[in-house]
Amino acid sequence: MVERSSFGFETRAVHAGNIPDKATGARALPIYESAAFVFQNSDDAAARFALRKYGEIYSRIVNPTVAALEERVASLEGGLGAVATASGLSAEFITFIALASQGDEIVASSQLYGGTITQLDVTLRRLGIVTRFVDGTDAADFEAAITERTKLVYVEAIANPSGEIADIEALAEAAHRHGVPLVVDSTVATPVLLRPIEHGADIVIHSATKFLSGAGTVLGGVIVDSGTFHWGRDRFPNFYEPVPSYNNVTWAGNFGQYAFLTKVRAEQLRDVGPAISAHSAFLIAQGIETLPLRVERQVANTRRIAEWLASDPRVEAVHWAGLASHPHHALAEKYFPNADSGSVFSFDIRGGREAGRRFIDALNLVSHVANIGDVKTLAIHPASTTHAQLTAEQLREAGIGEGTIRLSIGIETADDIIADIAQALDAGEASQTDEADKTDGEA
Numbered sequence: 001m002v003e004r005s006s007f008g009f010e011t012r013a014v015h016a017g018n019i020p021d022k023a024t025g026a027r028a029l030p031i032y033e034s035a036a037f038v039f040q041n042s043d044d045a046a047a048r049f050a051l052r053k054y055g056e057i058y059s060r061i062v063n064p065t066v067a068a069l070e071e072r073v074a075s076l077e078g079g080l081g082a083v084a085t086a087s088g089l090s091a092e093f094i095t096f097i098a099l100a101s102q103g104d105e106i107v108a109s110s111q112l113y114g115g116t117i118t119q120l121d122v123t124l125r126r127l128g129i130v131t132r133f134v135d136g137t138d139a140a141d142f143e144a145a146i147t148e149r150t151k152l153v154y155v156e157a158i159a160n161p162s163g164e165i166a167d168i169e170a171l172a173e174a175a176h177r178h179g180v181p182l183v184v185d186s187t188v189a190t191p192v193l194l195r196p197i198e199h200g201a202d203i204v205i206h207s208a209t210k211f212l213s214g215a216g217t218v219l220g221g222v223i224v225d226s227g228t229f230h231w232g233r234d235r236f237p238n239f240y241e242p243v244p245s246y247n248n249v250t251w252a253g254n255f256g257q258y259a260f261l262t263k264v265r266a267e268q269l270r271d272v273g274p275a276i277s278a279h280s281a282f283l284i285a286q287g288i289e290t291l292p293l294r295v296e297r298q299v300a301n302t303r304r305i306a307e308w309l310a311s312d313p314r315v316e317a318v319h320w321a322g323l324a325s326h327p328h329h330a331l332a333e334k335y336f337p338n339a340d341s342g343s344v345f346s347f348d349i350r351g352g353r354e355a356g357r358r359f360i361d362a363l364n365l366v367s368h369v370a371n372i373g374d375v376k377t378l379a380i381h382p383a384s385t386t387h388a389q390l391t392a393e394q395l396r397e398a399g400i401g402e403g404t405i406r407l408s409i410g411i412e413t414a415d416d417i418i419a420d421i422a423q424a425l426d427a428g429e430a431s432q433t434d435e436a437d438k439t440d441g442e443a
Contacts, residue, residue, distance in 0.1 A: 009076065061269055066278060079226055085221040086221065087207065117390060121133075155184055158344070163319040168335070187373070188210075192296070204226075206221065213284045215374065216373075220284050301417065302322070302340070318347045319348075360405070364423070386406070
């Protein structure tokens, strides 16, 4: 197995977590499609179930193929370890409920993916967990929202779809002053462009469905723990309480820096059950092998397309922090190589929701799907789809207007992507003119 710090990023993207199979010599990562695993003897089985010994028991908790994926992502993020799940939302959910319970609070950015906002504001609220949403990115505002019941601060490194950049270092300092961990969704940034743990984040979450897999063929999520956060007894008493189902071990007392990873795997993953399949883990691990190459091409294409859109009079605004005109450009320069703040961004079309609909319907090369991070360029109208469950106020706080279009830029020839966007803008404008002429004629 490749050591995390002994090789370069690209090498670890290919090799981390996997060595040639000892039994067969297979060079590709084996897919262990087995629900359960044979124990050496009764003592071995008892030790594994009591968490005295690490090893495979049941694929809902541990699987060798999944473990290879976990090791690879942890290596790229610079974390202590990782836990993989069936989707990005399930990774978020078991992280939230591992840290918070009835009567507790979460402080979160209002600039989040719509499904995450709903999970926080609806599902967790039904469980008695209240989320205090913070509008904007000022760390002082987040700190002001922290109370004695707060269990975590949650942000997206690059907000989907507004493109706002989280000041991770400032947020980490603010959270840590109150003994609270900073949890960062770094799906859009990817570890190629940003490694939040290096800037003070404690836990990093990925929807592996997106850039890590890269082809839009699989669902998955990953939780990476830095292993450096001190779980204070006063704020996190359940880390110190005996766990009856595991012979009264305590997460902090028995597992030290592995406390959170062990808890979320042995408790939340076990009890809620969002296990990723071995085949899905294989596809994601395989996708990661080309992650650096894909992201390099995607951000290069994004810069060309964002600059072109910014010059088009039919576009009101382009929300990509890599542009010098963006209010978060200084943060993009601080956190991202060449200020290339990812390849998912949004822009606003003049004419509102109807103009957005006409634009989407006129696209040919660009695919109209509810995904991001694919090698193919994707587009969607968030207000009527991915964020449709939000109120008008929540849409405003999320940075989404009636004419906002989200783009996820792929690896196609940039000129071809631009040509398709241009003809869609042309078609939308022509349709608007035809409708206006028809209305005038009827009058």
